[in-house]
Amino acid sequence: MIPGTFDYHRPASVEDAVALLARLGEDANILAGGHSLIPLMKTRLASPEHLVDLSGIGNLKGISVKGDEVVIGAMTTQFELISSEDLGRHIPIIAETSRLIADPQIRYKGTFGGNVANGDPGNDMPALMMCLGGIYSVTGPDGSREIAARDFYQGAYFTALEHGEILTAVRIPIPSPDHGYAYEKLKRKVGDYATAAAAVVITMAGGKCTSASIGLTNVSETPLWASDAAALLVGTSLDKASVDAAVAAAEAITQPASDMRGPAEYRTKMAGVMVRRALERAQSRAKG
């Protein structure tokens, strides 16, 4: 399978990339790792006339701790997320999630920014960023702005990112050092998108849950932030009745498609199972 023809551009700065996208208009696509876009181009489901490759822009890559936040450059690869000592120390759920994305080869090329900005409901990072309260920094012809992950996703492949804007980095607040976390993903095989998946971050004190956040992957047209479910857990000891109620609240907001990963009812139930398992594992990791 051979993609259609296109012109290739490799700007050296975000400003140049934004100017190129403004000049080339809707016929231009951004190329990051390419592992979502290139398969679409090979099957001709996408036929951009121009590709603007962001790999030549050095300052889009990297992970840094700034105060009480971690900042991840958009072109940082999944492999780099897994290998990062800073992330492992402060927000280990990011590496845990990255290990469940695709396969080793794809994780060397696949980027964090591509995963969060593409708007594919099957991608794992968006629900995690909603869970963690990530903030996306984007730059376009009118300058830079920030969009909360929780406000970013509007539909399948439809996000708050305007054409011509580039996601440059994501700021993530560092959870309390004693937090518990887990990303649970049900998939048919290595490399598959989730049948259902759940990201959970909690804190505990004296046997009571003091905060909880839950994100759900691939059980709606967008990733979901299950805020009502999480609120039901705060103040409880994560006893069975409370967890049952939270699982039911999480299941209630899902609207999965029936597809080759199973009928909608099954995927809703699996979302509940993933929430339950993630809560158990997060609780076992939480200190306090």
Next chain:
Amino acid sequence: MAKSHIELTINGKKVEALVEPRTLLIHFLREHQNLTGAHIGCDTGHCGACTVEMDDMSVKSCMTFAVQANGANITTIEGMANPDGTLSALQEGFRMMHGLQCGFCTPGMILRAHRLLKENPAPTEDEIRHGIAGNLCRCTGYVNIVKAIQYAAAKINGTPFQEAAE
């Protein structure tokens, strides 16, 4: 559509070429460079038969444009033998442990295992299986591929290779 000028190193040799931007790295290697060791299996990024080494990464060359490899250092199976022409530890492992039957997946398996052992010189069986999760083999059932990689790890590390009991 303008062609792009690329310069890269393939198996230690400097290569310059003019390529159409849409040329995939696998087609560039196989059709422009006559390096037909890397295979086109599924052509969709699932099977890993097209895996090559690119700047200390294992990449699927059917999902990478040649222009993205501009300036890169690439190794294919044609560059995997020892400088004196004898088999490298991984190649020897696949031969001794019967790590292949039809052989179609083997170049990708060996290139992937090469990077895996660079990053983790003494992997457990579980780490090997996860490490080659992006490479499909339809003949062997993977048992002998895992053994081949364990054989190579032992040889590289100078430790005895003990075949696991069935």
